[in-house]
Amino acid sequence: MNTKAEKFVKLNQDNNLNWFQGREFEDELHTAVFEGALEIGESRLPVFVVLDDSLFSLIRVVISAGPVAKANRDAVEAELGRLNAAFKSFKYYVSDEADNEGVILDLSVPTTGEDFNAEVIMYLITQIALPHLEETLANTLSIINKKEKSTKAPRKTTKSKK
């Protein structure tokens, strides 16, 4: 297991936290992925903490899984652009990758293994991302899931017989 992941596991064990399920990959960077969820209103958003031997640690929240409707794409990109400008720590984007389509929120945490502080990861999830999503999620989802207005002419009502 990589150094950052060891620190993250230790923090969770020391605090008796069972939020995350860990998974390790046999790749060059010894990637470890910890999967949990954030509950916001009626939504349960998957959260992944990705830790490896590179300079980058990543917190990824899946705002909405599945492709964005073509009719909503421009409005969604405009809203994500607005959020990216307003909230400097967060990066929103639409992912078109196969098996990973959806609207994603990333928090990148550049650090070396030596300086990695697992408490910063937990702080960013619970004190930065969670309050932010409690404030913005409903509006973001309403734009992602906006239904296209029907272009069909309204059905004529049947006149009652006199």
Added chain:
Amino acid sequence: MNQKAELFEKFLVEEEITCFEKREITDEDHTMVYRSYLQTPVGDMPIFVLLDDTIYNTVRVVVGQGVVNGDNYQSLLEFMNAQNNTYKNFKYYIEDADATIYLDCINQSTVTNFDPRLIYVLMTQIVEYMPGAVEGLVTAAKISTLPDPHESH
């Protein structure tokens, strides 16, 4: 001057890095701004390192000063979304107030964990990335060259 800025300046002296001009902002967070320029085939871009008393350290590039308009807005959003999807260490965004494209790389650290080398590595990665990205950028922005940043920064 904040403590992270002191450590950053010590690193710059030790490594004989002289490309930055610095400016102190008189604000609550004791912000220090270090500015240099990033060279690309379509023009120079100002690049800043912002250090203050908060846990955030920012490397910021002014990618296109005042280049955003109604005609290129949507194509720029598409370009930025694709880049934001591909590269995990930074993000592009548009500030509507000055119609400008920015790129930020944010690193979080306390003073104890602050590593000036890491800031410099993150900056170097952006400097190496940008020349290859500008063709897509100017196509999306529907321009051929960037505005001269030396006039405004």
